[in-house]
Amino acid sequence: MADRRDEHRLVLWDIDHTLIETRGVGKRLYVAAFETATGRDMTDAVEPTGRTELAIFGETLERHGIEPSDELRRQYAAELARQYEEHADELRTVGRALPGARAVLAALAEQAMVVQTVLTGNLRAVAATKLRVFGLDEYVDWAVGAYGEDASERAELVAIGQERAANKYGGNFNRDNTVIIGDTAQDVNAAHEGGARIIAVASGRDTADDLQRAGADTVLPDLLETACVLSSLTDSPEI
Numbered sequence: 138m139a140d141r142r143d144e145h146r147l148v149l150w151d152i153d154h155t156l157i158e159t160r161g162v163g164k165r166l167y168v169a170a171f172e173t174a175t176g177r178d179m180t181d182a183v184e185p186t187g188r189t190e191l192a193i194f195g196e197t198l199e200r201h202g203i204e205p206s207d208e209l210r211r212q213y214a215a216e217l218a219r220q221y222e223e224h225a226d227e228l229r230t231v232g233r234a235l236p237g238a239r240a241v242l243a244a245l246a247e248q249a250m251v252v253q254t255v256l257t258g259n260l261r262a263v264a265a266t267k268l269r270v271f272g273l274d275e276y277v278d279w280a281v282g283a284y285g286e287d288a289s290e291r292a293e294l295v296a297i298g299q300e301r302a303a304n305k306y307g308g309n310f311n312r313d314n315t316v317i318i319g320d321t322a323q324d325v326n327a328a329h330e331g332g333a334r335i336i337a338v339a340s341g342r343d344t345a346d347d348l349q350r351a352g353a354d355t356v357l358p359d360l361l362e363t364a365c366v367l368s369s370l371t372d373s374p375e376i
């Protein structure tokens with residue numbers, strides 16, 4: 138087997154319910170941004186778990202009989218980013234970083250050959266606010282992440298992150314040297330369809346059994362045992 142110790146490995150973090158929880162703040166800001174962008178009351182909210190911002194907004198428009206347009210998407214995206222900035226203090230007070238998240242991020246940031254970033258349905262600006270508010274933003278390479286405005290299907294984000302990482306760090310990122318860490322069956326599916334391994338963390342709505350059934354390579358109860366998370370990452374010969 139080739140010696141891969143000198144090759145980069147790519148770690149793609151999901152954000153909501155994996156690294157942080159907004160505890161209801163995110164839902165309120167989604168409603169506020171929708172109402173400001175469209176001038177309409179939101180009467181039928183979409184279940185956002187595991188989905189991308191484009192998909193959530195598109196379905197919300199549809200449920201309200203509003204014709205989608207690029208202009209409307211731009212207005213909504215700008216308003217949502219603005220709402221998160223305006224309510225950053227509320228997010229910090231009400232929400233939380235999940236136990237163990239900082240320690241794992243910090244430990245991985247110490248590993249020279251690990252490229253650590255996010256793969257998230259959040260807009261990039263919102264993702265940045267969410268992690269900054271909880272002091273987690275310094276550990277990830279924002280330039281190579283994949284975000285909610287990059288594609289409407291989560292699985293498509295995998296190749297986007299891999300390509301950005303390859304452009305910056307060289308080499309080739311694929312299923313053998315890329316791992317997603319996420320909390321939902323959608324994260325598991327995105328890894329399978331997009332070309333990555335998946336460590337699932339049962340810190341969100343999906344139980345360990347759900348995640349196992351979805352086909353996660355590894356399921357952890359939480360991020361509390363840093364050593365355990367790191368050893369899950371290194372279980373495969375390449376990661």
Ligand SMILES: [Mg+2]
Pocket residue numbers: 151152153154155187319320321341
């Ligand atoms: Mg999540």
